[in-house]
Structures are given as C-alpha cells and as structure tokens.
Amino acid sequence: DNYQEIPRKFDARKKWLRCKTIGEVRDQGNCASGWALSTSSAFADRLCVATNGDFNQLLSAEEITFCCHTCGNGCYGGYPIRAWKSFKKHGLVTGGNYKSGEGCEPYRVPPCPYDEYGNNTCSGQPMESNHRCTRMCYGNQDLDFDQDHRYTRDHYYLTYRGIQKDVINYGPIEASFDVYDDFPSYKSGIYVKSENASYLGGHSVKLIGWGEEYG
Numbered sequence: 343d344n345y346q347e348i349p350r351k352f353d354a355r356k357k358w359l360r361c362k363t364i365g366e367v368r369d370q371g372n373c374a375s376g377w378a379l380s381t382s383s384a385f386a387d388r389l390c391v392a393t394n395g396d397f398n399q400l401l402s403a404e405e406i407t408f409c410c411h412t413c414g415n416g417c418y419g420g421y422p423i424r425a426w427k428s429f430k431k432h433g434l435v436t437g438g439n440y441k442s443g444e445g446c447e448p449y450r451v452p453p454c455p456y457d458e459y460g461n462n463t464c465s466g467q468p469m470e471s472n473h474r475c476t477r478m479c480y481g482n483q484d485l486d487f488d489q490d491h492r493y494t495r496d497h498y499y500l501t502y503r504g505i506q507k508d509v510i511n512y513g514p515i516e517a518s519f520d521v522y523d524d525f526p527s528y529k530s531g532i533y534v535k536s537e538n539a540s541y542l543g544g545h546s547v548k549l550i551g552w553g554e555e556y557g
Contacts, residue, residue: 402437
C-alpha cells in the first residue's frame with residue numbers, strides 16, 4: 343500500500359472539470375430511492391474519470407430502482423452494496439433526469455415541488471408506487487437496450503482512511519449515514535448532531551470531497 347499524502351480539502355468537481363455529472367444533485371422525488379441515485383451517480387462519475395471524460399452522462403436510476411429485485415424494494419428503500427453487485431453482474435443503462443429524454447431509461451419519478459417558502463411539498467403525500475421494470479429504451483430510442491449497459495469491474499467497502507485515497511484516485515463514492523431530525527435544517531459546514539435529536543432513518547448519498555472547519 344503506497345503512501346499517499348491526503349490533502350486537507352478536496353473537491354472532485356475541481357479535479358475532473360470535464361465530468362459535469364460530479365456536481366449534479368439529482369432529485370429522487372417522493373421515493374426512497376437514495377440508495378439507487380447515489381450508487382448510479384457515483385458509478386457514472388467514476389466511468390467519466392476512468393475514460394478521461396469520454397463517458398460523460400448519467401446512468402439510469404430508474405433501471406436500478408425498479409429492475410433490481412435483489413436490491414431492496416424500489417421506492418421503499420434498498421441496499422447500496424446490492425446495487426453495486428448488480429452493476430457488476432447485470433450492468434446499468436444510461437438515463438438522465440425526469441422528462442429529460444436523455445439516455446436509455448431516464449428517471450420517471452417526478453421531482454418534489456417546493457412552495458413559495460422553499461418547503462418541500464412531498465412530505466405528507468403518499469409515496470410514489472413502484473414502477474414496472476421496463477427493459478427497453480424509452481428515452482433515446484436510437485439506443486439498443488442490451489448494448490447500452492455499462493459494468494463495474496468490482497465492488498468493495500472502504501475504511502475511513504481508504505475513502506479519501508479512493509476518491510482522490512478514482513472519483514466519487516456512495517456513502518450511507520444516519521439521519522436525525524435536525525439534519526433537514528442543516529445549512530453548511532461540518533454537521534454535528536444535536537444532543538436531543540431523534541433518529542429518522544438511513545440515507546445514501548454521493549461523496550465528492552471534504553474539507554475542515556476552524557483548523
């Protein structure tokens with residue numbers, strides 16, 4: 343294991359300027375598909391990094407959410423590691439955001455509208471029903487469904503120290519964390535859970551870098 347100096351701050355968006363997907367924040371809508379959006383987004387970013395920008399588009403959160411029946415239960419939650427295993431075994435087609443028409447299978451869960459005060463209007467609404475798995479390209483119909491699949495070479499867990507090294511060399515990763523009821527009001531900087539915060543559940547995100555506060 344070669345020694346590598348880890349910088350105090352790092353932003354993958356600035357290292358790989360050609361890979362515009364790294365900075366894209368995708369809207370999962372009223373669907374607990376964070377496990378699928380985070381993994382498919384990190385996979386797309388890594389493909390861009392590995393191909394030096396030749397591959398530069400989103401991969402389908404729709405396909406992994408609703409076609410991987412070993413991954414979990416679609417809009418009702420799933421397991422990121424199983425998504426990575428599926429990328430290795432079955433691959434993943436391209437697919438942009440809602441109504442983008444981009445890629446083979448764009449995301450079909452509508453984004454959550456926000457009211458004039460910036461509040462998310464999805465809360466309190468019934469969860470999006472799971473979609474039927476569509477094994478065809480309905481976005482860019484010139485694409486061949488089978489030929490459009492991209493595959494990962496491997497999937498693996500990382501240690502705390504290994505995370506930084508991996509991101510610097512290969513691009514963003516998927517990370518999961520516990521969410522407490524004070525997190526929705528978090529604005530910036532390093533989040534520290536308040537003492538009496540209540541546990542809400544797990545969430546899966548894409549990690550693109552790090553920094554430090556107050557030295």
